[in-house]
Amino acid sequence: MQVAIIGYGAIAAYVGRALESEGAQLSMILARAGREDAAASVFGDVPVATGIGDARPDVVVDCAGHGGLSAHGLAILGNGLPLVTLSLGALADADLHARLTQAAREGGGVLHLCSGAIGGLDALRAAAIGGLDSVTYVGRKPPQGWVGSPAEKVLDLGALDGRAAVHFDGSARDAARLYPKNANVAAAVALAGIGFDATAVTLIADPEATANIHEIHAKGAFGELSFRIEGQALEGNPRSSALAAMSAVRAVLDRRDVMRF
Numbered sequence: 714m715q716v717a718i719i720g721y722g723a724i725a726a727y728v729g730r731a732l733e734s735e736g737a738q739l740s741m742i743l744a745r746a747g748r749e750d751a752a753a754s755v756f757g758d759v760p761v762a763t764g765i766g767d768a769r770p771d772v773v774v775d776c777a778g779h780g781g782l783s784a785h786g787l788a789i790l791g792n793g794l795p796l797v798t799l800s801l802g803a804l805a806d807a808d809l810h811a812r813l814t815q816a817a818r819e820g821g822g823v824l825h826l827c828s829g830a831i832g833g834l835d836a837l838r839a840a841a842i843g844g845l846d847s848v849t850y851v852g853r854k855p856p857q858g859w860v861g862s863p864a865e866k867v868l869d870l871g872a873l874d875g876r877a878a879v880h881f882d883g884s885a886r887d888a889a890r891l892y893p894k895n896a897n898v899a900a901a902v903a904l905a906g907i908g909f910d911a912t913a914v915t916l917i918a919d920p921e922a923t924a925n926i927h928e929i930h931a932k933g934a935f936g937e938l939s940f941r942i943e944g945q946a947l948e949g950n951p952r953s954s955a956l957a958a959m960s961a962v963r964a965v966l967d968r969r970d971v972m973r974f
């Protein structure tokens with residue numbers, strides 16, 4: 714299997730290593746113009762490019778956040794290629810969502826939405842068929858997991874005095890837009906359940922937390938669901954959970970299986 718990867722950060726490095734150890738071949742790394750050397754320093758002699766051009770890998774994996782999906786998604790899907798993404802929050806932008814959908818329909822590509830750092834989305838998606846009354850997502854991370862996010866505008870993350878503090882309460886659409894590096898899970902819950910505007914999100918910085926804790930609570934015709942995961946941070950980035958990288962690897966490997974979840 715030939716795999717192209719967008720990005721060369723903590724998740725991209727994990728995904729690349731794991732896929733190579735499963736026998737996949739990295740055929741291309743997509744980086745921003747001017748950052749080719751930085752990408753090459755992570756991936757050695759894998760060719761680095763700034764656009765997909767006419768390359769035909771079996772699958773492309775977006776590990777570069779919202780900017781990666783918005784920069785490369787249209788061309789990749791428009792070229793009829795499958796694209797696995799972790800940047801689900803970018804779809805809170807209704808215009809980008811519509812343009813990616815159109816490019817995939819016209820070009821024959823498919824955008825695979827990774828479950829990322831959270832789980833339980835299979836049950837939530839099934840429950841949506843019968844009708845959901847409410848869906849809530851609560852994200853709780855240690856203070857360093859929120860560095861570089863709008864949490865810094867309302868909290869002093871270095872001086873929380875042992876107390877957990879809420880820094881966002883609102884819709885999944887606002888969470889996804891405001892926290893592009895932290896609220897892709899909120900977007901995943903929204904897309905699996907009742908959408909970006911109806912999904913309620915609370916984000917918490919918790920000095921007592923030793924993991925990235927994600928919870929879903931949902932009610933509907935199916936009954937009631939509660940899901941909670943304590944995910945360890947990925948080596949190299951305290952904002953990202955290791956499971957997010959693992960889920961992208963899973964999504965790529967699933968493509969070669971004849972029996973699929």
Ligand SMILES: NC(=O)C1=CN([C@@H]2O[C@H](COP(=O)(O)OP(=O)(O)OC[C@H]3O[C@@H](n4cnc5c(N)ncnc54)[C@H](O)[C@@H]3O)[C@@H](O)[C@H]2O)C=CC1
Pocket residue numbers: 719720721722723724725743744745748776777778779780781782784799800801827828829830831893894895897898901949950952953954957
């Ligand atoms: N769905 C989920 O559960 C999760 C999603 N994520 C998303 O994955 C992203 C990456 O996470 P990490 O690897 O931990 O972050 P990171 O900061 O270590 O790496 C991000 C990489 O993307 C590159 N990049 C940015 N814009 C780009 C573009 N237009 N084209 C090519 N490369 C570009 C950066 O240079 C950097 O190498 C996060 O920003 C977040 O949006 C992260 C964790 C969980």
Ligand SMILES: O=C([O-])CC(=O)C(=O)O
Pocket residue numbers: 829830893894895896897898899925944952953954955957
């Ligand atoms: O990795 C996590 O714990 C969640 C995250 O950053 C995101 O959803 O963007």
